[in-house]
Amino acid sequence: MLLWYRLAVYFFIVNMEETEKNSEKKSKPSETVIHIKGLKKSFGSNDVLKNINLDVKRGENVVILGKSGTGKSVTIQCIVGTLAPDAGEVTVFGEEVASLKERQLKELRMKIGFLFQGGALYDSMTVRENLEFPLTRVLKLKDQGEIDRRVEEVLDNVGLSDAIDKMPSDLSGGMRKRVGLARTLIVKPEIMLYDEPTTGLDPITSREISELILQMQKKYKTTSIIITHDMECAGITADRVVIMRDGEYTAEGSFEELKKSKDEFVRSFF
Amino acid sequence: MEEQVIPGWKKWFEGSGDQIIFLKGFFRNMFRGGFEWSEFVRQCYEIGYKSFMLVGITSFIMGLVLALQLRPTLVNFGALSMLPKSLAVSIVREIGPIITAMICAGKIGSGIGAELGSMKVTEQIDAMEVSGANPVQYLIVTRILATTFMVPVLTLLGDVLGLLGGFIAINITSSVSVMLYFNKCLASIDFTDFLPAFIKTIFFGFIIGFVGCYKGYNSNRGTASVGLAANSAVVTASLWIFVIDAIVVQVSSLLFYR
Numbered sequence: 001m002l003l004w005y006r007l008a009v010y011f012f013i014v015n016m017e018e019t020e021k022n023s024e025k026k027s028k029p030s031e032t033v034i035h036i037k038g039l040k041k042s043f044g045s046n047d048v049l050k051n052i053n054l055d056v057k058r059g060e061n062v063v064i065l066g067k068s069g070t071g072k073s074v075t076i077q078c079i080v081g082t083l084a085p086d087a088g089e090v091t092v093f094g095e096e097v098a099s100l101k102e103r104q105l106k107e108l109r110m111k112i113g114f115l116f117q118g119g120a121l122y123d124s125m126t127v128r129e130n131l132e133f134p135l136t137r138v139l140k141l142k143d144q145g146e147i148d149r150r151v152e153e154v155l156d157n158v159g160l161s162d163a164i165d166k167m168p169s170d171l172s173g174g175m176r177k178r179v180g181l182a183r184t185l186i187v188k189p190e191i192m193l194y195d196e197p198t199t200g201l202d203p204i205t206s207r208e209i210s211e212l213i214l215q216m217q218k219k220y221k222t223t224s225i226i227i228t229h230d231m232e233c234a235g236i237t238a239d240r241v242v243i244m245r246d247g248e249y250t251a252e253g254s255f256e257e258l259k260k261s262k263d264e265f266v267r268s269f270f
Numbered sequence: 271m272e273e274q275v276i277p278g279w280k281k282w283f284e285g286s287g288d289q290i291i292f293l294k295g296f297f298r299n300m301f302r303g304g305f306e307w308s309e310f311v312r313q314c315y316e317i318g319y320k321s322f323m324l325v326g327i328t329s330f331i332m333g334l335v336l337a338l339q340l341r342p343t344l345v346n347f348g349a350l351s352m353l354p355k356s357l358a359v360s361i362v363r364e365i366g367p368i369i370t371a372m373i374c375a376g377k378i379g380s381g382i383g384a385e386l387g388s389m390k391v392t393e394q395i396d397a398m399e400v401s402g403a404n405p406v407q408y409l410i411v412t413r414i415l416a417t418t419f420m421v422p423v424l425t426l427l428g429d430v431l432g433l434l435g436g437f438i439a440i441n442i443t444s445s446v447s448v449m450l451y452f453n454k455c456l457a458s459i460d461f462t463d464f465l466p467a468f469i470k471t472i473f474f475g476f477i478i479g480f481v482g483c484y485k486g487y488n489s490n491r492g493t494a495s496v497g498l499a500a501n502s503a504v505v506t507a508s509l510w511i512f513v514i515d516a517i518v519v520q521v522s523s524l525l526f527y528r
Contacts, residue, residue, distance in 0.1 A: 080400045082396065082399060082400060106402045106404075107402070109399075109400055109401065109402040110401075110402040112400070113401075114397070114400040114401070116393045116396065116397055117393070118392060118393065120392060120393040120394050120396065120397035121394070122389075122394050122397075122398075123389075123392070123394070133398075133401075133403065134401050134402075134403065137403040137404070137408065138401055138402045138403050140304075183401075184401070187401070187402075
């Protein structure tokens with residue numbers, strides 16, 4: 001009897017230690033969630049990505065800067081698996097994206113939110129239907145009460161509760177981006193990829209969107225990669241800035257560090 | 271010269287391969303769980319109900335014109351009593367299906383090509399894909415099945431309205447009762463007239479949906495490619511309609527009219 005009692009206590013303690021280890025592992029802030037090594041991608045004779053190496057830690061906001069056509073968007077498309085790399089590896093949550101099967105890739109994409117430049121709202125659907133779409137098709141939620149609650153909550157977070165029954169064509173550029181952001185955040189992704197989130201907006205709305213990105217990152221505790229040309233957006237959102245030149249990363253550091261860089265190309269961004 | 275020919279063939283083979291992969295994707299997603307019933311019904315409404323007026327008016331006029339054109343010829347042969355039979359056979363076997371299919375290729379095929387092309391340009395399809403949703407199941411399967419289902423329905427309605435147009439044309443010059451006219455029409459067509467014609471409209475519907483979806487879904491980025499997708503959807507679907515028509519007529523001739 002005593003033996004059984006001791007065995008039970010032993011397994012209970014081992015189990016507790018294991019749980020603690022796992023929870024530590026999950027919340028460990030220095031855990032690398034995106035790992036890119038030697039990434040190369042060409043389109044015909046145009047070598048867009050020549051040798052990209054990047055590690056993004058959990059909870060970090062990384063801003064990628066670079067001239068147009070240097071492969072910033074191609075990098076995040078490789079992360080989400082819509083483009084296959086020619087060489088090198090892209091690992092997200094320890095899984096190599098290029099080697100994933102369709103179902104595994106779908107599961108991975110459920111953890112990644114992607115905000116497109118124009119918001120990419122489904123223009124035949126209202127704002128409500130746009131927000132319901134990932135809940136019913138991706139998370140397969142059936143309970144209409146739960147769906148309504150999540151839609152209202154996320155719209156409230158982006159400050160657009162009044163626009164719930166509007167069509168995308170009735171929204172301004174800034175509102176579309178907010179709804180686009182709400183649609184990606186509604187499934188509570190662990191990683192957010194922003195493709196030029198403030199392009200085409202006036203300076204005031206750009207600042208609002210940048211601050212919203214930061215607020216949402218804190219609220220939903222996401223890891224983010226933000227591609228932008230907008231230095232104000234980079235200044236507000238970045239924990240770390242990476243600068244791309246001719247398909248390679250040329251400089252890396254905090255916004256303030258790079259601002260004081262001696263490299264003329266790096267300084268030209270600021 | 272040879273260098274110019276080879277890339278053309280290579281492109282053609284690549285395109286054919288792409289279409290086969292697209293077709294495989296359609297069938298795989300069709301039998302996968304989670305069929306989008308609400309989107310299918312919406313597409314049936316968009317494709318069928320909203321095309322009904324156009325198909326109906328065109329078929330009615332075609333029947334009317336056909337009767338007016340046939341009448342003098344039949345009078346010359348002393349075979350005016352054959353007019354309802356001629357009208358019924360030509361409308362049910364050929365004119366109804368072809369006219370309906372061509373109108374649907376123009377209206378529905380171009381609509382699907384332009385809609386999906388525009389969704390591609392504005393990154394809506396990419397947004398669906400990266401969110402983990404299945405754009406093929408939501409956009410492609412529903413549209414192709416809706417055209418496959420609705421084109422035969424529209425053809426049946428077109429046939430009835432075409433015959434009605436013929437009745438009006440006959441009544442301009444002589445007096446025939448509706449019952450007598452439609453009795454003569456129905457008596458002159460049988461199962462072997464109706465079945466091959468009906469089956470080919472299923473293929474017409476499928477090809478209109480498939481070509482529209484393929485061209486739109488695989489269009490390039492840029493606004494010009496939306497127009498190009500719509501245009502090539504109509505041209506390719508129209509060409510395929512005639513090819514399918516020729517094949518079905520040959521096969522049905524061998525099976526039923528020997």
